[in-house]
Amino acid sequence: MKKFIIIAIAVIILGAIYLYWGNNSLTVSRYKVSPENLPESFNGFRVVQISDLHNKDFGGRLIKKIEKLEPDIITITGDIIDSYHTKPEIALEFAENAVKIAPVYYITGNHESRLKDIYPEFRKTLEKLGVTVLDCRGVTVEKDGGEIFLAGMDDLTFFGSSVLNENTIVYEEKLNALAAEKGGRTGILLSHRPEIFDTYVDSGFDVVLMGHAHGGQIRLPFVGGILTPNQGFFPEYDAGIFRSGKTSMIISRGLGNSLFPFRIGNRPEIIVCELNSEM
């Protein structure tokens, strides 16, 4: 009996250590993409993507890690705050430190759309800190005489639905308008949800950066993610890179948690997407 209790306690302690490590130790995933018409000056251009922070406080480790990655720009792909345990000060502190490293571009997720009371003020504060909010608009990013187009969409839920339907026609119109504005330039699109991959492919953006899926929250070897919002069990678009036509979609597993309080086999992830003229 005594032996059984000792083994049970050891299992509980090891399990707790594993859970803590799996939810607090940061991992970096690196991707290289070769978009069409990439200006020579953008060869090696490094985009660091942060997604789904959900108010998670890494106590300065996240910022230190990003700094070491020497990004040319930092992109935040939604759910930086969480609608169930809203602590905007954590996200704002992160933004305040991130803008000291590189230009920061931000889009909303579904959690921001639920926080109608605080989001307008939160957004104003982000902008005051120097973050560029890409609310269905694009900007030209220049480097040594070359330029690319960087655009961002608000989450679908800002348009009244979490799926594409007759209510979200405006979403598609805005995305198509951005694709037209991109023209023949290399285009990077920030959007929150990966499950409408085909829509992004149709838009003709070269690189699309996504979050929302949290890697399926629990990841099993050889299986991948278990469950994501809007895709259900064993989702197709849970993490990693997907290619179709000229479009490469990178899905971040994100950093924090929302209603389900932990990740298993799915450490918090920072994405580095490097643009290359050719590979």
Ligand SMILES: [Fe+2]
């Ligand atoms: Fe989300």
